[in-house]
Amino acid sequence: MAGIEHDPDRGVYGISVAAELAGTGVQNLRAYEARGLLLPDRSTGGTRRYSTNDVVMLRRIGDLLEAGLNLAGIAMVIPLQDENSRLRAQE
DNA sequence: CTTCTGACA
């Protein structure tokens, strides 16, 4: 398996390549950030740096969008899923 | 690359 499965962060991408990996446009990635779905790191010049973890997040966002959720719903579901998996992995 | 604005399904 090569790619993004897990492993916290391995690569950092610009918004264009991140959009390609997410299967959408760069404008949508900024819209997701504006809605608080993710918070990519910013380089010194102010450009977004998307970690592999962020790319995984983008894939999950696309999945939830296909499921019929809107961005507001996704903004609530993402933290809950994250917390749930964290609590489950805790024991 | 960034932001904002407008239009469309």
Add this chain to the structure above:
DNA sequence: TGTCAGGA
């Protein structure tokens, strides 16, 4: 409402 396109 989310996506896309153009302009500054």
